[in-house]
Amino acid sequence: MDFEQTKAQLMFKKEVIRFAKKEIVPRVQEHELKSEFDFQSFRKMGEFGLLGLHFPEEFGGGGADVLTTVMAGEALGEAGVDGGLTLALGAHSFLCADTIFCHGTDDHRKKYLPSLISGESIGCMGLTEPDAGSDVASMKTSAIRDGDHYVLNGSKIFITNGPIADVILVYAKTNPEQQHEGISAFIVEKGTKGFSAGSPLKKMGVRTSQTSELFFNDCRIPAENLVGQEGMGFLYAMQTVEWDRSALMAPFLGGMVYAMKQSAQYANKRFQFNRPISHFQATKYKLADMKIFTEAARSLIYRIAWCKDNGQPVNHLEAAVAKLFVGDWSLNPVNDAMLIHGGYGYCHEYGMEMIFRDSRLAPIGGGTSDIQKKIISKLM
């Protein structure tokens, strides 16, 4: 076993933190309060190379390994970037662009990847439906072949980047009689007749990410917009799970590190009873638990990245373990961060309540904790 990160990886992580603190973090509060997407920061991330870190250079990507990509996500959280922006990045890069890269045709790659990687266009993935969440196979959205076209009908819900996406990777049933085997993946471009996105949903956390419903009413798309093979969509969707449980979890981990550091800084400055509150053992206990959590979670997340980098099939059990731990066990440390800040922790200005709200998506998005438990117990 070797837990060492290369010098280049560590330097890059520092660079990402520096970039994020300078270019993104000063804008977070304003956008978070208004629940607005920060297009400027998103494009800046594109310019910096964060939207396409792991894609090959020929498409404008950085050619980085998965671990570096995961560390970059962690760095964004650690710098204080809100969960909304990092979630938007994840949906854009890993759930949409990566599926096009892995399963699309050369034409798909050439057409969509450069603008997605630069941030000129925004991507999203449409999988969840009002009556098909964890039970993906019960989706109702259909894609029926009609000559050189597919006609899509149905709706999606809780789609990150839905209202702002230019490129929509949507899953629909090409054979409604079948379960998982009937699901296929398609690219739908913004402006296609019959496609519309709903208004942004009002959410507890990750507020700067825009989440909405997607509607498909006799939406005709060219047959060449099919991604990969018909009937393979479920498999493609499940492959994004590897990203869900590594790169998408990394900003949550980074957020915890940020909360811990901020809490330590605050505790050293805040005086009560004539001494800094950092001198009270109760404060040290809370910080210790935050440290234990971050150290424990980090190796779990890095392990998934390492598997992907080494061409090892990501063990679904290990991926689920990482997701479950980060999701379920993060509640106490993030709560502790708020408690150390006291009344200030409850106010927006100090950022702790935002991290608390954002962190509550971890046990829900990308497969709930109960679904992770189901996967783990089945594989035991």
Added chain:
Amino acid sequence: MNFSFTDKENSLFQEIESIMEKEKNTFQKDSLQTEKDRLLAMLSIQEKLFSLGYFNDYKKKKSHGPVKTLGMMKIFAKHHASLFLALEYSCRIFSEVIKCSSNDNQLQKFLKSSGIKNLPDPKIVGAIAYCEDFVETDTNSSKIKANSVDNKIFLNGHKQCVINAGIANWIAITGILNDKGAIFFIPPTSKGLTIKPISNTSIFPGLNMAYINLENCLIKDDHIISPVQLDILIPHIQSYENIALTACALGMIDQCVELASKFAKKHQSENKPMIAHQGVAFSLAEMLTLKQTAELLAYRAAWAIETGDSEKEVINNCAKVFCTETLEKIASQSMEILGGQVFQDNHVVEQAFQNSKFMQLSGTSAHIARISIGNSVLKLR
């Protein structure tokens, strides 16, 4: 980064596993009833593991290193936690106490007169007595003081929780000589020494834990190492204890998860295996999640020692706290799945539950470890 073990490492683990398999009969409860049984078992296993380099100081270059050693320890602890810990104290930690001597002359004199040929020596059972009221946290406040009468040195006082006390060839006792820290080595037959086994305890019955009382106990000159900086020695001992306790927790966690999982698959409830009930299945999933998390954190901590990572101390404290507290949670959940059977015949899972508290308190206690971790986060050191 690399999250897997090499074939060579795996074959080493396999060797340990096969030694443990062969010792299965020795590990049976009935075979370890008396102190003599336990002593013989310890010496036998000690010798077998010795030849594999198991007891080589993992902080030294010519050893398996902390990561591999942790892997080996975990396997042993899974098979017999009490014997595992007893041997850690007897061999590895006892050697560390002796090696702390900065005076080579004193060290050689002691080795010569004690008959200890190697450090560690597979033929010797050692015990360490450093625990007394307040001494774990305030390392310089030992009340064990040596008096000099007619050029003879006598020791008075008492120590608690001395592991291996009743079966050791040598007991190393920390105390004060001429206002300076010292280690006194005494054989268990010394006049003035009383060993009182801790009775009525179901915590690690194989550890032979005892109180010791010293009343004008004569100490030979060549059985003293002094001066010793106790505020350095005791944390040093605790750093080895912490790894042993972490490994022990991992082994017991492994066993709890395995037993609960096997039982849940086999035992029928309402005409289906227990694991088919969501409550049980989800509980097992939580247990496995915590088990894998604990393992990775422990290996990361061992790796930090191996590479001299600047955060090695804090990460090791994190690992010790997390693994020993996780053991309590997992043993508790495992007991709920296994049901009433755990209250019969000192069931291994019930033992794990009870032992978990001991493990949280031993070495660097969870309380002190958290303060230390907190200080490091606050940069208050």
